[in-house]
Amino acid sequence: MKTDSLEIPAIHFDENGELIIIASESSSKDDFDFFQxxxxxxxKKLKKRFANSNEWIEFPSTQEMYKILNGIGNIDNFLATFDGEPFEGMTVRxxxxxxxxxxxxxxDSTSGTLxxxxxxxxxNKVxxxxxxxxFEGKNVIQVFRWDARDENNPVWSQAMSDDKGKNWEWNWFMYMSKTN
Structure with missing residues (x-):
């Protein structure tokens, strides 16, 4: 199931086919403070990607984030259970x-590599x-989208495109609620 329901900015490539990514004017080291x-x-995770699937798997998890490097970075730990087995992920920003x-x-604890x-x-907080x-032998572009307009309930989502950004398939949503 491909969808454009969540707006993604246009992406651009240079003459060598590399992504051109330019920061917004308001970008700052404090952008992820809402997540601390x-x-x-x-x-809510799509069961099968690039298969016109609309079958989703839902599961709970927890996460804890803290700042590092005098505030120009942060780390979080993601804890869940998949098929009865503990799973741990880690993000470094x-x-x-x-x-x-x-x-x-x-x-994550499956691969042990970054x-x-x-x-x-x-x-504007997005x-x-x-x-x-x-992904599975296909060249793709992926996007992570952070929506922090509600700082106590941010939403992370992930999409992939196999046609250089013309169409996107959303495959994972994380609906977060702050506990402290």
Whole structure:
């Protein structure tokens, strides 16, 4: 199921096919302050990607985020249970004061490696972070979208495009509620 229901800014490529990502004017090291502390999360994840599926898996998780590197970075721990087994994920977010871009790295207890970062910035409390990637042998572009307009109940979502950003398939939503 491909959808454009959540607005994604236009993406641009250079002559070598690399993504061009430019920070918003308002981008700052404080963009993720809303997420600091503990949250409980209701996850809604597409069961099968790029299969015209609209079957979703829902599960609970928790997350805790804290700042690092004198405020130009943060780390969070994501805890869930999949198929009766404990699962742990970790996100490292780093803000480059020169480019005003955030780089977001993910690692989990399944792979033990850092994924390529998604890169971007916030504008009006909504952030978009992009990367080129490969999913099941397909070249894709992925986007993470952070909606912090309700700072006590932010929403993270992920979409992928297999046609250079013309169409997007949303495959994961995380509805967060702050616990402190």
């Amino acid at each position: 502390g503990k949250s409980v999360i209701r996850n 780093l803000f480059n004061p020169k480019t005003k871009l955030w780089s977001i790295y993910w690692a 994924d390529k970062p998604v890169v971007g910035s916030f504008e 952030g978009h972070f992009f990367s080129k990637d490969v």
